[in-house]
Amino acid sequence: MRGMMMDRPLKVSDILTYAEDMHPGTEIISSTVEGGIHRETYAQMAERARKLARALLALGLDNGDRIATLAWNGYRHMELYYAVPGIGAICHTMNPRLSAEQMIYITNHAQDKAMFLDLTFVPLVEKLAPQFPDMAYVIMTDAAHMPQTSLSNVHCYEDLLAAQSDDFDWPEFDETTAAGLCYTSGTTGNPKGVLYSHRSQVLHGLMAGISLQNALRVGKRLLPVVPLFHANAWGMAHAAPLTGTSLVMPGPHLDGASVFDLMDAEGVFCAAGVPTVWLGLMAEIKKRGRIPKGFAEVIVGGSAAPSSMIQGFEDLGVSVCHAWGMTEMSPVGTLGILTPEMETLPAAEKIALKSTQGRRAFLVDLKIVDEAGNRLPHDGIATGELFVRGPFIMSGYYNNAAASADAIDAEGWFGTGDVASISPEGFLNITDRAKDLIKSGGEWISSIDVENMAMGHPDIANCAVIAVPHPKWDERPVLIAVAARENPDIAGIRAHLEARLAKWQLPDDIIFVDDLPLTATGKVSKLTLRQAYADHILPDEG
Ligand code: ADP
Numbered sequence: 001m002r003g004m005m006m007d008r009p010l011k012v013s014d015i016l017t018y019a020e021d022m023h024p025g026t027e028i029i030s031s032t033v034e035g036g037i038h039r040e041t042y043a044q045m046a047e048r049a050r051k052l053a054r055a056l057l058a059l060g061l062d063n064g065d066r067i068a069t070l071a072w073n074g075y076r077h078m079e080l081y082y083a084v085p086g087i088g089a090i091c092h093t094m095n096p097r098l099s100a101e102q103m104i105y106i107t108n109h110a111q112d113k114a115m116f117l118d119l120t121f122v123p124l125v126e127k128l129a130p131q132f133p134d135m136a137y138v139i140m141t142d143a144a145h146m147p148q149t150s151l152s153n154v155h156c157y158e159d160l161l162a163a164q165s166d167d168f169d170w171p172e173f174d175e176t177t178a179a180g181l182c183y184t185s186g187t188t189g190n191p192k193g194v195l196y197s198h199r200s201q202v203l204h205g206l207m208a209g210i211s212l213q214n215a216l217r218v219g220k221r222l223l224p225v226v227p228l229f230h231a232n233a234w235g236m237a238h239a240a241p242l243t244g245t246s247l248v249m250p251g252p253h254l255d256g257a258s259v260f261d262l263m264d265a266e267g268v269f270c271a272a273g274v275p276t277v278w279l280g281l282m283a284e285i286k287k288r289g290r291i292p293k294g295f296a297e298v299i300v301g302g303s304a305a306p307s308s309m310i311q312g313f314e315d316l317g318v319s320v321c322h323a324w325g326m327t328e329m330s331p332v333g334t335l336g337i338l339t340p341e342m343e344t345l346p347a348a349e350k351i352a353l354k355s356t357q358g359r360r361a362f363l364v365d366l367k368i369v370d371e372a373g374n375r376l377p378h379d380g381i382a383t384g385e386l387f388v389r390g391p392f393i394m395s396g397y398y399n400n401a402a403a404s405a406d407a408i409d410a411e412g413w414f415g416t417g418d419v420a421s422i423s424p425e426g427f428l429n430i431t432d433r434a435k436d437l438i439k440s441g442g443e444w445i446s447s448i449d450v451e452n453m454a455m456g457h458p459d460i461a462n463c464a465v466i467a468v469p470h471p472k473w474d475e476r477p478v479l480i481a482v483a484a485r486e487n488p489d490i491a492g493i494r495a496h497l498e499a500r501l502a503k504w505q506l507p508d509d510i511i512f513v514d515d516l517p518l519t520a521t522g523k524v525s526k527l528t529l530r531q532a533y534a535d536h537i538l539p540d541e542g
Contacts (some may be wrong), residue, residue, distance in 0.1 A: 018241070022244060028041075028045055052079050064090065068092045096121055109398075114137070138154075173198075177198055177203075180196040203391050212337075220270065224249070254277065280469070284462075291318060297321065298318050298319070306456070310355055314347075329408070338350070364390045364393070365388065415435055438467040438499070460482070462482040464479075464529055466480065478533060479511070508538045
C-alpha cells in the first residue's frame with residue numbers, strides 16, 4: 001500500500017525560498033576579488049538569484065544546460081548555486097587549480113554552454129577560450145571593474161542582473177533532475193564527473209544542517225574555507241541558508257593571516273576546511289598569541305587531521321569535528337561528533353576518538369570488505385576496503401560507463417578506494433587510500449598512522465609518508481617533512497617515532513623539503529612525491 005502524502009519534489013530553490021522567508025536579515029559577508037567586504041542578506045540574495053534566473057533564460061540557457069563556474073567563495077557564486085539549478089540547468093563548478101589540459105577536458109566533456117568567472121580567472125580563460133568556440137562568458141563583476149578582454153561573447157554579471165526584474169517563480173520539475181556537476185580532481189587519468197540531483201542536494205543539505213547543529217545555528221557565522229568548487233563546500237552552501245546560519249566567504253584570500261583577520265573582524269563561530277588551511281591558521285594563532293574573536297568550532301576533513309592538530313585546537317577551546325567524505329558522496333560520509341558522555345572522557349581518549357573519521361552521517365551506510373568482497377566485522381580490528389550506499393551517493397559517473405562499472409559493486413554499493421576499520425561504536429578509522437598504503441615485506445604500513453606520529457613532534461610543521469621502491473622489501477616508508485624550525489632535531493624525531501611505532505613501520509629515511517606539493521583540492525599530493533622519489537636510494541641500499 002502506498003502512503004497518501006503529497007508527492008512534492010525536493011528542489012534546491014526551496015532552500016533559498018525558505019531562507020528568504022525565515023531568515024531574511026541573515027547576512028552573507030564576502031571578502032571580494034575586487035577588494036573590500038560585501039554584505040547582503042538572504043532576502044537580497046534570493047531577489048538577486050531571481051534576477052539571475054531571468055538573465056540566464058534571456059541568454060538562451062535553460063533546462064538541462066551545463067553552466068560552468070570558475071569562482072572563489074563569494075555571494076555571486078552563491079547566487080549561481082541557486083539560480084542555475086533553480087531554472088533546471090546544471091551548475092558545473094570547476095576547480096581553477098586543475099591543469100589547463102584537465103580544464104579543457106572537463107569543459108568539453110560537460111559540454112558547458114556558458115561560463116561564469118571571477119576576474120582572477122580572465123587571463124586563464126582567455127588562453128583556453130579557443131578550445132570552446134561556442135561558449136558564452138559572464139565575468140562576475142560590475143561595469144566599473146570590467147577588464148579589457150580578448151574573450152568574445154562576453155557579459156558583465158551586474159549588468160545582466162540590472163536589466164532584469166525579480167519577478168520570477170521557480171519552476172517545478174522532478175526531484176531527480178540534475179542540479180550540480182563536480183569533477184573529481186583525477187590524480188590519475190581523466191577527471192570524472194559526479195552529477196548531483198535536486199533530491200540528493202536537499203537531503204545532503206538537511207543532513208549536514210542537522211548533524212552540525214552545534215556549529216550551524218541562527219545567529220552564528222560560518223566560514224567555509226572549503227571552496228564552493230569542491231563538492232558543495234561540504235554541503236555548507238545548502239546547510240547554511242537552510243539553518244539560518246550567516247555565511248562568511250573568504251574569496252581568494254586563503255592564507256593564515258587573511259583567514260585570521262576575516263574571522264576576527266566578522267566574529268566567525270565555525271570554520272570548515274582541509275588540514276593544510278588549519279596549519280596556516282594555527283601558525284598565525286601562535287604568532288598573535290590568541291584565537292580569532294568568537295572562534296569556537298572547526299570542521300576539518302578532506303585528508304586525515306593529525307591528532308596534534310586536533311589537540312592544538314581543543315587546547316585553545318576550539319572544538320574539532322573531523323569529517324570524512326568524497327566528491328562522489330555530496331560529499332559528507334562520516335562526522336566526528338561525540339555523545340555528551342564521550343565529551344567528558346579523559347583528554348587523551350577524547351582526542352583519540354576525534355582523530356578517527358567519526359561516525360556515519362544520516363542516510364549513509366558503510367561496509368568494509370576483504371579482497372574477495374566478503375563483509376568484515378565492525379570490530380575496530382578488521383581492515384578492508386570501504387564501500388558506501390545512500391541517497392546522496394553517486395550511482396555512476398557522468399557519461400563514463402567504464403568508470404561507473406568499476407565504481408559500483410554487485411550489491412550496488414560505491415567503492416571508495418579507502419581502506420578502513422569500523423569500531424563496534426561505529427567510529428570509522430581510515431588507514432589509508434588504497435593507493436597510498438605502503439607494502440613492506442608482505443605487511444601493510446599506514447602512511448596516515450606514521451604521519452600522525454611524526455606530526456606530534458614539535459620540529460615537524462607538515463609531512464607526508466610515501467612508499468619508495470625497495471629491492472628486498474618491495475616498498476619502504478620515507479618521511480618527507482617541512483621543518484618547523486631551522487636545524488630540526490633529526491635524532492629526536494627518530495627517537496619520537498621509535499617510541500610509538502613498530503620497528504618495521506619506521507621510515508627508512510627522513511627528507512626535509514621547503515614545501516609539500518598540493519593537489520588541486522589542497523591536499524598533499526603523494527602521487528607527485530612518489531614520482532619525485534621513485535629513484536631515491538635508501539640509506540641501507542647505498
Ligand atoms: P579529490 O581526490 O579531488 O581530493 P575528494 O575530496 O573526493 O577528491 O577526496 C576524497 C578522499 O579524500 C577520500 O576518499 C579519502 O581518501 C580522503 N579523505 C577525505 N577526508 C578524509 C579524512 N578525514 N581522513 C582521511 N582521508 C580523508
